[in-house]
Amino acid sequence: MTTLPAQSSEIPYARQHIDADDIAAVSAVLGSDWLTTGPNIDQFEQHVAAYCGARFTIAVSSATAGLHAALHAAGVKPGDRVWTSPNSFVASANCARYCGATVDFVDIDPRTYNFSAREFERKLARAKSTNTLPKAIVTVHFGGQPCELQELAALAQQHGIFVIEDASHALGATYAGSPIGAGRFSNAAVFSFQATKSITTGEGGMVATNREDVAKSVRLFRWHGITREPQHMIDPHADEPWRYEQISVGFNYLMTDIQAALGTSQLAKLNAFVNRRAQLAARYDQGLAGLPLQLPHRDAGSTSAWHLYPVQVLGNDRRTARRNLYDALLREGVRSQVHYIPIHTQPYYRQLGFRDGDFPAAEHYYGGALTLPLFFDMSERDQDRVVEIVRAAVAPQ
Ligand SMILES: *Cc1c(COP(=O)(O)O)cnc(C)c1O
Numbered sequence: 001m002t003t004l005p006a007q008s009s010e011i012p013y014a015r016q017h018i019d020a021d022d023i024a025a026v027s028a029v030l031g032s033d034w035l036t037t038g039p040n041i042d043q044f045e046q047h048v049a050a051y052c053g054a055r056f057t058i059a060v061s062s063a064t065a066g067l068h069a070a071l072h073a074a075g076v077k078p079g080d081r082v083w084t085s086p087n088s089f090v091a092s093a094n095c096a097r098y099c100g101a102t103v104d105f106v107d108i109d110p111r112t113y114n115f116s117a118r119e120f121e122r123k124l125a126r127a128k129s130t131n132t133l134p135k136a137i138v139t140v141h142f143g144g145q146p147c148e149l150q151e152l153a154a155l156a157q158q159h160g161i162f163v164i165e166d167a168s169h170a171l172g173a174t175y176a177g178s179p180i181g182a183g184r185f186s187n188a189a190v191f192s193f194q195a196t197k198s199i200t201t202g203e204g205g206m207v208a209t210n211r212e213d214v215a216k217s218v219r220l221f222r223w224h225g226i227t228r229e230p231q232h233m234i235d236p237h238a239d240e241p242w243r244y245e246q247i248s249v250g251f252n253y254l255m256t257d258i259q260a261a262l263g264t265s266q267l268a269k270l271n272a273f274v275n276r277r278a279q280l281a282a283r284y285d286q287g288l289a290g291l292p293l294q295l296p297h298r299d300a301g302s303t304s305a306w307h308l309y310p311v312q313v314l315g316n317d318r319r320t321a322r323r324n325l326y327d328a329l330l331r332e333g334v335r336s337q338v339h340y341i342p343i344h345t346q347p348y349y350r351q352l353g354f355r356d357g358d359f360p361a362a363e364h365y366y367g368g369a370l371t372l373p374l375f376f377d378m379s380e381r382d383q384d385r386v387v388e389i390v391r392a393a394v395a396p397q
Contacts, residue, residue, distance in 0.1 A: 010333040011386065014196040017273065017376040025265040029258045036256045044260035045206070047267050048191070052171070052181025054208035056215035059260060060222050063168045063192030063205035065253035067095035070188040070207055071136055073217035074162035076101050080135040083123070084166070085115040086342040086362040088140040092166045093343050095138065103352070104134070105344055107359040109148075112297045113310065115139045116361070117151035124155060136162040141170035141180060143339070143371075144198070144305030145297060149175055153185035167208075168192035169307035171199065172274035176301055181208040188214055193259075198273060198305050199266035201259035222253040273376050277306035280374055280383060284309055287387035291394050292321075294368075308339055309374040313394060318368035321394060325370055328393040334386055337371045 029040060041059050049057040060066045076082060078100030084092045086105040093103045106123055109116040115137075127133045137156060139147050149165070156163045163186040167173075170180040171191045181189045188211070191197075193204035207218045220227060225248035230236040233245045255263075281304070285295055294312035296304070313322045322338075329336050342362040344354035356363065373386055 011335065011373050011378070011382050012375070013335045013337045013371060013373045015375040015377060016195050016200045017269070018200075019269075021268075022262055022265045025261040026258055029261045032257075034257045036258075037254055038257040040257040040260035040264065041255060044255075044263040044267070047264050048171075048181070048206050048208065051267060051270070052179040052189075052208055054181050054183055054189070055210045056208070056212065058207045058209075058215060058218045058222065059255040059263075060205045060207060060218075060253045061255055062194065062203050062253075063166070063190050064091040064095065065222070065251070066190035066192075066205040066207045066218075067091060067138060067164065067166060068098045068251075069218040069221040069253060070164045070190055070209075070214070071095050071099050071101070071138070072221050073214040074136045074164065074187065076135050076162075081127075081132060082136050082138060083120075083134045084138040084343075085140045085142070086344050086359040087113050087142055087340050087365065088166065088343060089168070089340060090343055090346060091168075092138050092140055093349070096136075101135070103349070105354075105359050105362075106137070107361045108142075108365065110361045110365065112145055112147065112299070113142045113362075113365055114145065114147035115152070117148040117155065119361075120152060120155055124159060128159070133159050134161055136164060138164045138166050139186075140166040140168075141173060141305075143296065143308035143310055144169045144173050145299065146170060146173050146175040146180055146302040146304070149185035162187050165189035168194075168197060168205075170305050171197070172270050173305035174303045180305070183208060183210040187211060188218075193263055193266075196307075198307060199263065199270050201255065201263040201266070204255050204259045204263060220248055221250040223250060224252065225250040274305055276376050277374060278304070280378060280380075281306045281309055283380065283383055284372065284374075284387065287384070288390060291391065293390075293394060306374065308371050310339060310369055310371045311390075312365060313368035313370065322368050322370055325390065325393045329386070329389055332385070332389050334373060334389060336373065338366070338369050339371050340366070340369075342366050 045057040076099040080101045082096035167189040173180045188209040191206045193201040292314045
């Protein structure tokens with residue numbers, strides 16, 4: 001089989017936007033003294049902190065690494081429980097497994113597809129009576145739409161549960177008038193800068209927190225538990241200016257200076273990225289109105305970062321209808337995706353005891369879910385093409 005170059009008429013479901021400023025920023029680092037952990041890391045951390053209003057930000061090699069570090073900072077260890085959303089990328093659950101914790105899920109709100117506060121309340125009541133409360137939750141802002149943070153935080157607080165936002169989709173979103181990452185209703189938020197996310201550093205992530213102890217723990221964890229700061233050392237040795245101390249055990253979860261420079265350059269465009277995505281989402285809302293599709297939820301108290309534009313095919317034979325829609329788009333060179341296969345139905349999690357039917361709202365949503373193309377450089381002409389194909393494929397016969 002020969003690989004043909006991508007046709008210009010192909011429409012991907014996501015695509016990064018890299019401009020001349022990004023390329024210049026990366027090139028400048030390549031000619032500098034620092035390729036890793038240099039001045040660009042500090043700068044990028046400060047810019048993200050200023051953008052989202054967090055006291056502390058710690059750059060890491062990926063959101064997966066950031067989630068692991070945040071759960072470690074929460075003190076999660078073998079025997080503990082961590083609850084997350086079944087409608088997410090597997091990283092939201094895997095991070096708990098890295099800490100040796102038991103994973104469980106909280107079913108989604110069928111309108112927003114997010115970790116449901118009502119389900120959380122019900123599940124907490126059951127867990128309290130059986131003494132199986134979670135130590136931490138990893139809540140996910142699916143598609144960039146913030147979840148019910150205030151309600152979740154109030155419930156978590158009653159039971160002393162640590163709240164981590166998997167904000168991989170949500171850099172640029174706002175909740176109750178504050179940017180996601182401001183930390184008013186959680187202990188830490190974790191962003192991803194993987195290629196398809198709000199801004200990209202290729203691979204990369206950031207932990208945002210207002211808690212100094214969490215920030216300190218994440219900083220140690222991202223580099224072998226090593227500190228160079230005398231005030232954090234057990235035995236500082238003022239006569240050894242080269243001294244570093246390993247005071248705990250951590251990983252190599254460092255971001256490079258090259259990536260951080262790209263991150264700062266991308267961050268300058270974040271508002272433009274989000275605004276354009278919001279415009280395109282509004283155009284989809286209009287173009288797809290009146291079809292047997294559930295369009296993305298809009299919430300008066302929050303704004304989405306529009307990482308995804310997920311639609312849900314409605315009706316009795318939704319699995320077939322979704323497959324037909326996927327195929328109809330593909331025939332015309334339009335790539336769509338499904339977010340997400342419920343995590344608990346993955347073979348690894350089944351082998352831990354989960355079954356079909358455990359989280360019916362997530363499973364039901366998955367049965368009809370399809371994510372349509374949405375990216376900064378998508379032309380309105382291409383979007384109209386997508387809308388036309390969708391209308392022809394799902395319109396009642
Ligand atoms: C992308 C993503 C992650 C993982 O991010 P990486 O930076 O690739 O590790 C975690 N959670 C969700 C919801 C994601 O979409």
